[in-house]
Amino acid sequence: MATETEENYIKAIFKITEKNQGTANTNAVAQHLNTSPASVTDMLKRLSEKEYFHYEKYKGVYLTTKGIKLATNLVRKHRLWEVFLVDKLKFQWDEVHDIAEQLEHVDSDELITRLDTFLGNPKYDPHGDPIPNADGKFTLRSQTSLMNLQKGETGIVVGVRNHDTPFLQYLNKICVNLGTKISVVNNIDFDHSKEVSIDDENRVILSQKACVNIYVKKTND
Amino acid sequence: MATETEENYIKAIFKITEKNQGTANTNAVAQHLNTSPASVTDMLKRLSEKEYFHYEKYKGVYLTTKGIKLATNLVRKHRLWEVFLVDKLKFQWDEVHDIAEQLEHVDSDELITRLDTFLGNPKYDPHGDPIPNADGKFTLRSQTSLMNLQKGETGIVVGVRNHDTPFLQYLNKICVNLGTKISVVNNIDFDHSKEVSIDDENRVILSQKACVNIYVKKTND
DNA sequence: TCACATTTTTAGACTAATCTAAATTATAAT
DNA sequence: ATTATAATTTAGATTAGTCTAAAAATGTGA
Ligand SMILES: [Mn+2]
Ligand SMILES: [Mn+2]
Ligand SMILES: [Mn+2]
Ligand SMILES: [Mn+2]
DSSP, X not given: OOOHHHHHHHHHHHHHHHHTTTOBOHHHHXXXXXXXXXXXXXXXXXXXXXXXXXXXXXXXXXXXXHHHHHHHHHHHHHHHHHXXXXXXXXXXXXXXXXXXXXHTTOOOHHHHHHHHHHTTOOSBOTTSOBOOOTTSOOOOOOOEEGGGOOTTOEEEEEEESOOOHHHHHHHHHTTOOTTOEEEEEEEETTTTEEEEEXXXXXXXXXXXXXXXXXXXXXXXX | OOOHHHHHXXXXXXXXXXXXXXXXXXXXXXXXXXXXXXXXXXXXXXXXHTTSEEEETTTEEEEOHHHHHHHHHHHHHHHHHHHIIIIITOOOTTSSHHHHHHHTTOOOHHHHHHHHHXXXXXXXXXXXXXXXXXXXXXXXXXXXXXXXXXXXXXXXXXXXXXXXXXXXXXXXXXXXXXXXXXXXXXXXXXXXXXXXXXXXXXXXEXXXXXXXXXXXXXXXX
16 A cells, blocks of 8 residues: 555646646656755655556656556545535635545445435536546537637636636636626736626636636537 | 554553453453554563553553543544544445544644534444543443343343444344343343344344343333 | 756665563562 | 562654655656
């Protein structure tokens, strides 16, 4: 069994390689885990001996099948716990990450199987991120950034790109959540911000940065 | 914040001092935590510096107010999680201890407050053990060992003394659970076993050892 | 291609938690 | 009171995980 620290390294590598064409380098891992590059080098050597990933000096790492399996399962556990915290315990979506970060390391397959059933086998977490099934398969979804919606077009919010508390709290304040309907009223070319209508009720100006971080599914209405 | 290891030491000391007139000695702690006495001595020195308990060489330890508070909160968390596992996830009462042993270390007061509410502020866990409230107060209950019931007397099962899996599974098999009604049909003096009636349905012989480990609340029926 | 900046690794040290073996202290039994 | 036994502590070592400072490798831009 991997220690909690080892699990966090492997998950970090998984997250980084997801974006960064398949490999994770030392500094990226260090930044992600808030440790020193020296500590990371040390750990990469030890963990690659346990066959979680391939490591070549100065070249970074990439996960093995074993490593991907472990990382995917961690993501599954993390997201299921987030669903529990929001759906059952009524936490806000900006409050659950740190707690799930701990809960994901609890070791019991039976627990996760039962939790999944208890929650009704959810496919997405409170941030709209897909929950892999027990075999590690993600349910993908067609989505686009709010940035890509033209004037007059409408979408339903299905996810967020940025998960930071201030951003999520800002969305709370302007009543944007998963399922919220957003229509683009005007594109403001000057700074690429958008005037949008939220659930046909409020009018708000969203900055380019905000738009980029909101995922929607286009609708014909 | 105390590490998981530190928390386990403090909880062990709490459990031991509960039975053993207020003090815990090195070997008892070692046995409880499955470590060597040498490791325990080392830890006792370090933890007593953090004021969780008083330690005097060769004399054992006893908890400070700070230590009792921490231990009680761990017990609270452990038992609330056990309620969750049995009531919500439908685990059997013999399957939950090890999982709760991990969950109890998740650090979030808000989580426990909400969990407590979600579970309906239970006063007892799936083994009948009292759950301390947020201030560390236990709700006590009048109870007696099944051993003390005379021929013809009846009681409702409210708890178990022994928590080991084989014992709990044995009780499952003979349909004894919290809330089960047990009447003493006959005392067998020879080996101090009892012939009992379970929920007015099954007749079973319970050994002295079994009887000692079942707590009941006497009824007048 | 050479110099300079960036990235990564190495060297050496530290803390937490553990172990075994040996020494010490306490306790109980003659 | 002496001796044997049991409990406890000390000594010395190990592993996981971390750090800082210094050295080495890599990459870039003139
Ligand atoms: Mn984590
Ligand atoms: Mn999430
Ligand atoms: Mn524990
Ligand atoms: Mn219990």
